[in-house]
Amino acid sequence: MVEMMLLENGIKSLRLTFKEMAQDYKFDEGNGKLYVQGKEIALVYFRVGYDPKHYQTEEDWKMREIIELSQAIKCPGIDYQLVNFKIF
Numbered sequence: 001m002v003e004m005m006l007l008e009n010g011i012k013s014l015r016l017t018f019k020e021m022a023q024d025y026k027f028d029e030g031n032g033k034l035y036v037q038g039k040e041i042a043l044v045y046f047r048v049g050y051d052p053k054h055y056q057t058e059e060d061w062k063m064r065e066i067i068e069l070s071q072a073i074k075c076p077g078i079d080y081q082l083v084n085f086k087i088f
Helices: 002-008 018-023 058-069 078-083
Strands: 025-028 033-036 043-045 073-075
Touching: 018 025, 018 058, 025 058
Parallel strands: 043 073
Antiparallel strands: 025 033
16 A cells, blocks of 8 residues: 555565565665665654564675665664564
């Protein structure tokens, strides 16, 4: 639903897992820009990542690190997620 509303307003979106992102990304450390499938990423909305079980492999953790290092807006931010990180 959200994707359709965004598209109707000319905003393209991608829905990808960490694994899918890791298969085709470029991170420019010089300017902090993150590209996935050749498109610059401006906003990352986390649908997962609230629980350590959401990170199945080291590749998932590495992708999260790259996202955090990028200049893309993160929603929610890492600080909010860590406050709610369930490790019990």
